[in-house]
Amino acid sequence: MMIPCPHCGDRDVSEFRYGGDASKQRPAHGTGDLKAWHDYVFLFENPKGPHTEYWQHVLGCRRWFKLARNTATNEIGGVVS
């Protein structure tokens, strides 16, 4: 699988680290609400199909970015801003 790093271009997946679901909004720092944190940390859609997720180009520029990938086909939709 090739991952399009927004800074380095298409690179082999072995250069990247997977960072999980990127579709959710992290509760703001200072938010003590247990429910908000619980939902953010533990509840995932885990879809078969289109997915937005974090990747880090860990053997490259070390930048994190959001990527659209189809979990069923591994089709890459591109970097999401």
Place this chain on the structure above:
Amino acid sequence: MLERRSALASAKPYVGSTLKIAERPGFTLTQVAGLSPDFETKLSTVVGPLPETVARAQVNDARTLFRLGPGQFWIVGPETDDAAAKLQGQCAVTPLNSSRVRVSLEGAPAREALSRLMPVDLHPSVFTPGGVALTGIHHTPVTVHCAAENAFDIYVMRTFAVTVWEAITDAARLFADRS
């Protein structure tokens, strides 16, 4: 003065007639990163024009500049380089002189040897002189700089220097004059 010692001081040398693999020590490596919006302007006043993209290095006299990503650069200069001192206080300055070793591959088979090590297109029409790839060799991060048509500088993490040196010289064994 304390004696300076390279991480490759005890590595087995590589001897080849068509391909030369050697450590190229004696450089200063300074990582700089922006802490203000005018960072790149301030930086270029000190070190000259900056590379436009991660994929291209910028050579300004004795210094070679690499862009690592948004607002982050490497300045590779001679051992006496004063860039770090000049930039102190203007941005985040992190001296990394000991953190990398520089391995150079030079000779006609250099691209063929490198193709055994890194998943990056090395075709001469694609990876041209001045080209840079931040990639992995032997599972470790490296910065590969195409210095000339068939000459490459590879910046390797110091603690992995020996293992990567061995991986490179093993991959290039076809071109070494050994029995």
Place this chain on the structure above:
Amino acid sequence: MTRFRRLPQGGRIDRAKPVSARFDGKALGGFAGDTLASALLANDQVLIGRSFKYHRPRGLVAAGIEEPNGLFTLGEGATTEPNVAATMVDLVDGLVARTQNAWPSAGFDLMAVNSILSPLFQSGFYYKTFMGPTKGSWMFYEPFIREAAGLGKATGLPDPDRYDMRYAFCDVLVVGSGPAGLAAALTAGRSGARVVLADQDSDFGGSLLSGNDAGHEAWRIACIGELKSLPNAETCARTTVQGLYDGNLAVLVENRSHLRPDARKGEARMLLTQLRAKTIVMATGAIERPLVFSNNDRPGVMLASALRSYTNRFAVAPDKRAVIVTNNDTAYQAALDLATAGVAVTVADHRASVSADILSRAGAKGIAIFPGSGIFDVEGAKGVTRVKLGGAHAVTIECDAVGMAGGWSPVVHLSSHGGIKPKFDEAAAGFVPGGFPASHYGAGAMMGTYGLSAAIAEGSNAGASAASYAGFGKTRPVYAPEHVTDRSYAILPTWAPAYSAKGKAFVDFQSDVTIKDVKIAHQEGYRSVEHLKRYTTLGMGTDQGKTSNINALALMAEYRGITIPEAGTTTFRPPYAPLTMGAIAGRTVGAHFRPVRLSPLHDWHVKNGATFIDAGLWKRAWFYSWAGATPETAYVKEMELVRRGVGLADVSTLGKIDIQGPDAAEFLNRVYVNGFAKLPVGKVRYGVMLNDDGIVLDDGTTARISDNQFYMTTTTAQAGEVMSWLEYLLQCHWTDLNVQVASLTDEWAGMAVSGPKAREALQLAFPAEDLSNDALPYMGCKDFPFEGVTVRLLRMSFSGELAYEVHVAADYAISLWAHILKAAAPTGIKPYGLEALASLRIEKGHVAGLELDHRNTLDDLGLGKMAGKEKDYVGRALRFREDCQSPERWSLVGLELMEPDKKLRGGSILFAATDEIKGHGRGYITSVTWSTELNTFIALGLYKGGLGHEGEEIIAAFPLKNEQARLKIVSPHFIDKEGARLHA
């Protein structure tokens, strides 16, 4: 009698270059251009082995990669390679091959007794025998089965050959160099696109290599010539495309065995290429199908296309007469070519009538045709002697060989590696690709396009489309040679034998599956394709059913009364062909198996008697020879050194991170549970980080270098994890914070100077610095210049003694280390290793990686009081969730051994004194050491309810060694609870 002979002329062999190989200990002669298979046939070695289950005599069936029977063991000693198809082996001087699965020889096989025991081996034998009520029977049968039914054997010796790998990139990958592939590659190449043409064969041309038409040959030569002249084209022979993966990654494996590569010179026997192609054209051709009839496995019965290949390409033909049995027109190409070579040919054609054109052309060559006929039986114990026809013409024919022409199966494997199932095409009477993603194309026989001119046209189109997709516009098409008329490829489907005697009729030669086995599978309800395969082992051999799958599928469909597409097809997975494990491992063997990480002080340790231990990728100094020859004795001496004098330890493996920016303090205040906002410049603080879920991530220390700059250390194990985590928070979430982080792990070396004489030692090393308790108190830090470099001195302790860490740029680590040892020699300073380092911290009750098991909370580790009450920090909210607050959680305890004659082991399971010693217990020992202070074994552990049970006697069980010992739960701080030594 002779069955096969070398023709006096013709073929693609070079008669000027004789080759001498060895086969079963005897010389085997041939010519350059021969394969091992063609050389065997040329030497009339028709019987070449015994079948898998029944040990029936077998001969070659094919001339290509689909060969099911002709598997041999190549090489000798450590280079032995079993199960290699003779059809894919170039005959070269020095080649050594042996028959396998026959003992003592293929001609006289004692195991043929299996043939008599054959009911044992019917379908479902494995299922019924080993999964049924007779539990344990596998133990009884296994040695027998392994001996009798095994294919070749691996040596068990390390492989001395070298295997190489490389990465490559191209615009258009063309798989297969038959007419369609050549046309595709050349058309794409003419556009300027970077083209790679790969073929498993030793030469390019595919089916053209087996032809004898001068016009076709001229076309082939011209195409290859032009392609090789293009600087943007790469042609790879003997290169099998083994699999296609996501992102158009193709894995190519080139076999270079024929070059007899010398591993010592770096020459590889195989080269694996990870090729990223913008587009892929599959022109993988088709494989001829056998027909199913009684005794269709007699040596000399082969595919009609194989007879044609051997005759035209290798100049090896049946001695006098061949019988060809067919259900389609393509067999006549073989018949005509054999007749041209001087072989008398009889054709039995299942179809009631044959076209006038064929009748006249065959008649001109003296070929006898029996329409409406097929094979009733084949005779000849160790090779064909006679064929009995059935149907319209029940005649008996003496012959040397039989050619089977059952139609063609497109090679669709690669097209389905990405998950697209093949679909059945009635016109082609076979499975064709079920579709392609946008960047993939198919051409020629693999698409069911069998005619030469049609295949070339399709190939040329595919090449042009692929080049255009890759961004290359203009090209010129490749045209078929003139005067080509494509013949019909329609078959009369006759899956079950039309006329058959009672002999075994094989569907799968390699797995020894007969038509009766398929029937039994049907009767017993194993009717889906996947069940059929597993129940009968059909298609499970090294050939993966390349010749057998369609026949089996069609038979099952017939029994079930459904159509072939309704019966479905099996899933094709990589690799396409059998692959040597070495090719997958490549160069990453031995010392190159994984990267090794070395401390900047490594070379000093090597020269000064250190023994090393692996810690993740690191090689760490475990103990030093001055203290003893074994770790058990040495670490105790090294501990005593630190407790009573002063020791020097390498802590360069710690993760180190530079944190800079106006918001650096705020950033640290957020990621650590304890406060960092007000840490004064020149001070160090111990800190703990949590994950978002409230579980401990890591601990370490951070020093404030200036208002806007901090120097963080992490544990060795979590260094990479913490760095990524900080980058994640800054880049993805806290983009409002103006902070930059950089890894310093490789830049700085660290050495711990520990023990009551630590200050004295450092004062000797750095006489210009004021290191008094007032100038540098506990948890103070300072940078100072020394001999031209900056030294960073941090006063902190992992051992519980008065201690410092000296950090310096890694290039100067060895000289500074040596300087400290030399200058401080009057204090008796010596190095100590990881074992002592770890033991000292256990005595002090410091948690480390073994305790931080990614399941514990701050409270579990007794660190709850550290957390800031007035500020937010990562993990705070979820730290207080119900589960994390339970008093019954496994939490940190100290443990003291109560039985002096016993010893403690890490990983022991902890039980309450009254518990039955069974199951997972109430916790476990994380770290254990001999305590030089307490003169007993002590340990840290996690125990249900933790220090709520302080003072209780419990049991540590180590079931693997059947050991148990009584322990007492105590405070984890075994020494200096008040910290007087730290502040000294």
